[in-house]
Amino acid sequence: MQLMKDTLKAIGGLDQKAMDAAKARVDKLVKPPGSLGRIEDIAIQLAGITGDVFTSVDNKAVIVMAADHGVYSEGVAPNPQAITAIQTMNMVKGVTGVCAFAKQAGAKVVVVDIGVMEDINLAGIRNNKIRYGTSNMRKGPAMTREEAIKSIEIGIEVANEEIDKGANCLAIGEMGISNTTASSAIIAVIGNFKPQEVVGVGAGLPIHQLGYKAEVIRDAINHNLPNSKDAIDVLAKVGGFEIGGMAGVILAAAAKRKPVVIDGFISYASAFIAAMLEPKAKDFMIVSHMTAEKGGAKALEYLGKKPLLDLGLRLGEGSGAVLAFNILEAATYMVKEMVTLEESGIVLG
Ligand SMILES: O=C(O)c1ccc[n+]([C@@H]2O[C@H](COP(=O)([O-])O)[C@@H](O)[C@H]2O)c1
Numbered sequence: 001m002q003l004m005k006d007t008l009k010a011i012g013g014l015d016q017k018a019m020d021a022a023k024a025r026v027d028k029l030v031k032p033p034g035s036l037g038r039i040e041d042i043a044i045q046l047a048g049i050t051g052d053v054f055t056s057v058d059n060k061a062v063i064v065m066a067a068d069h070g071v072y073s074e075g076v077a078p079n080p081q082a083i084t085a086i087q088t089m090n091m092v093k094g095v096t097g098v099c100a101f102a103k104q105a106g107a108k109v110v111v112v113d114i115g116v117m118e119d120i121n122l123a124g125i126r127n128n129k130i131r132y133g134t135s136n137m138r139k140g141p142a143m144t145r146e147e148a149i150k151s152i153e154i155g156i157e158v159a160n161e162e163i164d165k166g167a168n169c170l171a172i173g174e175m176g177i178s179n180t181t182a183s184s185a186i187i188a189v190i191g192n193f194k195p196q197e198v199v200g201v202g203a204g205l206p207i208h209q210l211g212y213k214a215e216v217i218r219d220a221i222n223h224n225l226p227n228s229k230d231a232i233d234v235l236a237k238v239g240g241f242e243i244g245g246m247a248g249v250i251l252a253a254a255a256k257r258k259p260v261v262i263d264g265f266i267s268y269a270s271a272f273i274a275a276m277l278e279p280k281a282k283d284f285m286i287v288s289h290m291t292a293e294k295g296g297a298k299a300l301e302y303l304g305k306k307p308l309l310d311l312g313l314r315l316g317e318g319s320g321a322v323l324a325f326n327i328l329e330a331a332t333y334m335v336k337e338m339v340t341l342e343e344s345g346i347v348l349g
């Protein structure tokens with residue numbers, strides 16, 4: 001509890017002076033003003049986050065949180081639950097989607113078992129298992145309030161360790177069969193949406209079963225009555241361990257003034273939790289992409305964040321976030337590598 005409290009307290013606002021200086025430089029670079037579009041906005045945001053106009057994001061890490069969900073037993077996911085454990089192991093073997101993109105982007109993949117159903121004994125996986133999957137939220141709370149706080153604090157600890165080891169840019173990712181059900185529930189409760197507005201097919205549920213998935217979420221909300229003004233209560237009653245873990249990573253990044261790249265639908269739910277705990281955390285988030293999951297657009301509108309990419313992605317794992325690392329790094333190269341109009345003797349008309 002103390003770690004979460006201290007982390008929340010340490011989150012400040014963006015550095016306006018650095019942002020003004022970054023804007024002044026970006027406007028002077030050898031290009032028509034504004035012609036590098038949102039790359040310019042990112043450069044300015046990165047300056048505001050780090051306090052440094054000439055900042056670097058060359059030490060990148062994606063933190064992948066893996067956990068299982070009791071609500072799987074309600075038949076809300078199309079795939080075997082054992083895939084959570086198998087994919088978690090595949091993460092350290094370097095053979096998943098996020099690993100492929102991380103290799104290309106030169107990013108480290110940090111894998112955390114925060115609540116997988118099985119024991120995984122494989123070197124390279126952090127064992128922070130809270131328990132063997134959450135409880136079925138249709139029948140009762142997914143987890144206790146203490147477990148919800150613990151999940152957030154595990155995320156904070158892992159992120160702090162990576163930052164202490166030198167990471168200057170983080171991304172969040174996850175693996176958890178059924179976690180689109182928990183994410184839809186969180187987004188519905190906090191955003192005040194009807195479950196059917198934000199429920200999607202996840203990892204391939206047949207479309208005719210969407211109504212049933214929404215009904216399970218409705219039942220879970222009606223049964224547990226999460227307090228929509230209390231992020232921990234929402235996380236505990238209808239959330240997941242990996243969702244709490246990713247919220248913790250966001251909060252730690254914000255407290256240590258590092259950019260944190262948000263991945264797909266499940267990480268949007270984590271962003272909802274983090275932003276409710278400390279609204280200033282939103283300033284440190286960069287949303288990599290628009291998920292193809294149905295509720296994505298509504299979720300991002302509620303968060304007030306614009307995605308960088310829209311490529312029809314719905315894999316999760318942090319795959320889209322890692323793709324966006326390249327864009328962030330390009331923004332830092334723009335600031336450092338380009339000369340100014342003046343240095344080139346160019347006077348614009
Ligand atoms: O990132 C996304 O937007 C996304 C959208 C749909 C599914 N997923 C991934 O698929 C799994 C959850 O899907 P489901 O159908 O089991 O709830 C989980 O492991 C996620 O990483 C991810």
Ligand SMILES: Cc1cc2nc[nH]c2cc1C
Binds near residue numbers: 083175176316
């Ligand atoms: C194969 C598979 C890989 C995944 N990665 C993230 N969620 C996933 C779901 C499935 C089913």
